[in-house]
Amino acid sequence: MDDDIALDPQFAERFKREARPPCQLYLISPDRYDPGFPEQLKAALGAGPVAAFQLRLKGVEDVEILRAGAALKPILAAYDVAFILNDRADLAKELGADGVHLGQSDGSVAEARSLLGHDAQIGVTCHDSRHFAMEGTEAGADYVAFGAFYPTATKETTHRPDPSILSWWTTISEIPCVAIGGITPENAAPLVAAGADFLAVCGAVWAHPQGPAAGVKAFQGILEQTS
Numbered sequence: 383m384d385d386d387i388a389l390d391p392q393f394a395e396r397f398k399r400e401a402r403p404p405c406q407l408y409l410i411s412p413d414r415y416d417p418g419f420p421e422q423l424k425a426a427l428g429a430g431p432v433a434a435f436q437l438r439l440k441g442v443e444d445v446e447i448l449r450a451g452a453a454l455k456p457i458l459a460a461y462d463v464a465f466i467l468n469d470r471a472d473l474a475k476e477l478g479a480d481g482v483h484l485g486q487s488d489g490s491v492a493e494a495r496s497l498l499g500h501d502a503q504i505g506v507t508c509h510d511s512r513h514f515a516m517e518g519t520e521a522g523a524d525y526v527a528f529g530a531f532y533p534t535a536t537k538e539t540t541h542r543p544d545p546s547i548l549s550w551w552t553t554i555s556e557i558p559c560v561a562i563g564g565i566t567p568e569n570a571a572p573l574v575a576a577g578a579d580f581l582a583v584c585g586a587v588w589a590h591p592q593g594p595a596a597g598v599k600a601f602q603g604i605l606e607q608t609s
């Protein structure tokens with residue numbers, strides 16, 4: 383008698399999804415800080431569940447990052463949203479942020495960990511690389527980020543992973559995986575189905591024609607399908 387149990391692939395996919403917490407929203411800030419941004423952030427966070435927020439300012443002085451971080455931190459705390467700073471573990475420490483997101487040239491996970499402590503959330507950019515993901519988590523990262531899954535106007539990107547990299551990750555690791563890059567409510571379903579634990583989104587929320595609250599609400603339907 384054949385002892386192999388053949389799992390219906392659809393059942394296997396659903397089982398895998400249900401074995402992990404539901405997919406959640408991870409907001410990425412615009413790369414320039416507008417004085418009206420705190421109000422936009424409040425509107426976005428009041429519109430629906432958001433797990434994390436990344437302050438990602440580019441080409442600005444440290445003092446501006448510190449000023450923006452200090453203004454946004456109490457808002458994020460009030461909504462119980464994790465505050466992640468992009469690129470800079472040193473400034474994350476100064477701000478008392480919950481964590482830092484590191485690209486492949488933004489310093490090592492080990493250095494960030496020794497600076498920020500073991501409670502900090504440290505994420506790493508992995509592009510379309512399984513190797514980077516394994517290396518990052520072996521070094522102690524708390525999440526891995528794959529992207530850019532779709533074309534994006536927010537940043538120049540050169541990698542275009544297939545959603546199957548998320549499925550592969552979920553079969554080998556319990557460490558959360560983030561999908562990023564051009565994600566909208568209309569194109570997010572394959573990423574959620576493939577096992578993304580978080581959808582990291584910038585343009586689809588902050589540049590939503592009806593404002594950021596409508597942007598967050600628009601993701602609710604797709605995220606609720608996994609909860």
Ligand SMILES: Cc1ncc(COP(=O)(O)OP(=O)(O)O)c(N)n1
Nearest residue numbers: 468483484485486507527560562582
């Ligand atoms: C969640 C998340 N994923 C990937 C990135 C990109 O990081 P990096 O490659 O360092 O590029 P910059 O964002 O610094 O331009 C990210 N920030 N967040």
Ligand SMILES: Cc1nc(C(=O)O)sc1CCOP(=O)(O)O
Nearest residue numbers: 529530534536563564583584585
């Ligand atoms: C910051 C960032 N990193 C990416 C990567 O592929 O690593 S894509 C990206 C931009 C995300 O913004 P949007 O949701 O507007 O596409």
Ligand SMILES: [Mg+2]
Nearest residue numbers: 469484485488
């Ligand atoms: Mg970076």
